[in-house]
Amino acid sequence: MMNISMTVNGSPVSGEVESRTLLVHFLREQLRLTGTHVGCDTSQCGACVIHVNGKSVKSCTMLAVQADGAEVTTIEGLADGAELHPMQQAFMDDHGLQCGFCTPGMIMSALDIVNRNGNDLDEETVRKELEGNICRCTGYHNIVKSVQAGAKAMGGNS
Amino acid sequence: MYEFSYKNVDSVSAAVEAMQAADDGKFLAGGQTMLPTMKHRLASPSDIIDLGGIDELKGISVNAGTVTIGAMTTHGEVAASADVQNAIPALAKLAGNIGDPAVRNRGTIGGSIANNDPAADYPSAVIALGATVKTNQREIAGDDFFTGMFETALAEDEIIVSVSFPVAESAAYMKFENPASRYAIVGVFVAKTGGSVRVAVTGATPCAHRALRIEEALNGELNSAAVDAAEIPVEKMNSDIHASAEYRAHLVKVMAKRAVEACV
Ligand code: FES
Ligand code: FES
Numbered sequence A: 001m002m003n004i005s006m007t008v009n010g011s012p013v014s015g016e017v018e019s020r021t022l023l024v025h026f027l028r029e030q031l032r033l034t035g036t037h038v039g040c041d042t043s044q045c046g047a048c049v050i051h052v053n054g055k056s057v058k059s060c061t062m063l064a065v066q067a068d069g070a071e072v073t074t075i076e077g078l079a080d081g082a083e084l085h086p087m088q089q090a091f092m093d094d095h096g097l098q099c100g101f102c103t104p105g106m107i108m109s110a111l112d113i114v115n116r117n118g119n120d121l122d123e124e125t126v127r128k129e130l131e132g133n134i135c136r137c138t139g140y141h142n143i144v145k146s147v148q149a150g151a152k153a154m155g156g157n158s
Numbered sequence B: 001m002y003e004f005s006y007k008n009v010d011s012v013s014a015a016v017e018a019m020q021a022a023d024d025g026k027f028l029a030g031g032q033t034m035l036p037t038m039k040h041r042l043a044s045p046s047d048i049i050d051l052g053g054i055d056e057l058k059g060i061s062v063n064a065g066t067v068t069i070g071a072m073t074t075h076g077e078v079a080a081s082a083d084v085q086n087a088i089p090a091l092a093k094l095a096g097n098i099g100d101p102a103v104r105n106r107g108t109i110g111g112s113i114a115n116n117d118p119a120a121d122y123p124s125a126v127i128a129l130g131a132t133v134k135t136n137q138r139e140i141a142g143d144d145f146f147t148g149m150f151e152t153a154l155a156e157d158e159i160i161v162s163v164s165f166p167v168a169e170s171a172a173y174m175k176f177e178n179p180a181s182r183y184a185i186v187g188v189f190v191a192k193t194g195g196s197v198r199v200a201v202t203g204a205t206p207c208a209h210r211a212l213r214i215e216e217a218l219n220g221e222l223n224s225a226a227v228d229a230a231e232i233p234v235e236k237m238n239s240d241i242h243a244s245a246e247y248r249a250h251l252v253k254v255m256a257k258r259a260v261e262a263c264v
Helices: A023-030 A086-093 A103-117 A123-129 A141-154 B012-021 B034-039 B075-080 B082-087 B089-096 B109-115 B122-128 B212-218 B224-229 B245-263
Strands: A002-008 A011-017 A049-052 A055-058 A071-073 B005-008 B025-028 B047-050 B060-063 B066-070 B132-135 B139-141 B146-148 B160-166 B170-177 B184-193 B196-202
Touching: A011 A023, A023 A049, A049 A103, A055 A103, A086 A103, A086 A141, A103 A123, A103 A141, A123 A141, B012 B025, B012 B047, B025 B034, B060 B082, B066 B082, B075 B082, B075 B089, B075 B109, B082 B089, B089 B122, B089 B170, B089 B184, B109 B122, B109 B160, B122 B146, B122 B160, B122 B170, B122 B184, B122 B196, B170 B245, B184 B245, B196 B212, B196 B245, B212 B224, B212 B245, B224 B245
Parallel strands: A002 A071, B005 B047, B025 B047
Antiparallel strands: A002 A011, A049 A055, A049 A071, B060 B066, B066 B160, B132 B139, B132 B160, B170 B184, B184 B196
């Protein structure tokens, strides 16, 4: 067992993990942050996307020990109390989800897209950038709309 | 995943020592292939030696007509590098089409070429651009690095430090990708330097290789119609659920033509 500590959603946390513990399992099972989902075992679905040191990663494809000392942000870290993050609000307003299983990963990926591509996103960019996130409900159309609207709202002009 | 002993090191020499002390050790780069392989229990190393904390393996530099990329530089960093985009745009583009954004934020060039997946993108660039792979022990020519399916010239305790790519006059990479994994079903990298045109193919056969038949047909010219004259040996092509050998042989020519056209 190894001791690790990191900052998760702004708060320092630490825990004891096996070498093989995946970061997603540390978050879900030890920290009880169950917003981050596991949808596959092939690194393809993106339900587990979080940010590590400001970049999107698949937390099912990273060891918890590899995040020792890192800054981690999960879906739980976005809202400000009862006020949703603009990207969350956009998914709600534009029906960017049905069952919601893929949504945390979609939103964390969406924020990474905004970080790299800015607030004015065309549809093609969003579709290409969401290649690593799979949704089995929506057909993606409203997810793309939500990401575009959320990105705009983050820039201050919704 | 079976349990293993995890070692985090901060220098290449410490990594080598840890490997020599290990029973059945593996170096961990970005982990985007290694960890899924271990999750599926297709690999169960006794020791994982994480190279993620070694700063000397990271970074990109361009000088005297050469782009040098540290082994632990991620695909995302290569794709976003203004230096790489200016010097060898085809290389930046190749890196930007590996996997998906989250995978590109972890996966590294060193990990990709050391693993030498038959369908990986980077090996074609290493071969076609005539790159040199620098390790902690020696320099290996790109032509000699990839030795077979998932096999390379690397020794067990040898670590890639960086890969140096000579800047080409023009270069382009075209891949026909698997829509789920984004791996190349067939990928062709074409590079023109001086009077010669080099062509490398990935995805089509068990190991990325130089396409000498296509090079001969091109004869130093970026003329896509000339590709038609090349005979692609169907019996050497991979055949699997994604594509038959005949289809891959066909794709080699189609992708080669597109890459030649994109060079012009
Ligand atoms: S659970 Fe991580 S990609 Fe599917
Ligand atoms: S909303 Fe159900 S999987 Fe995307």
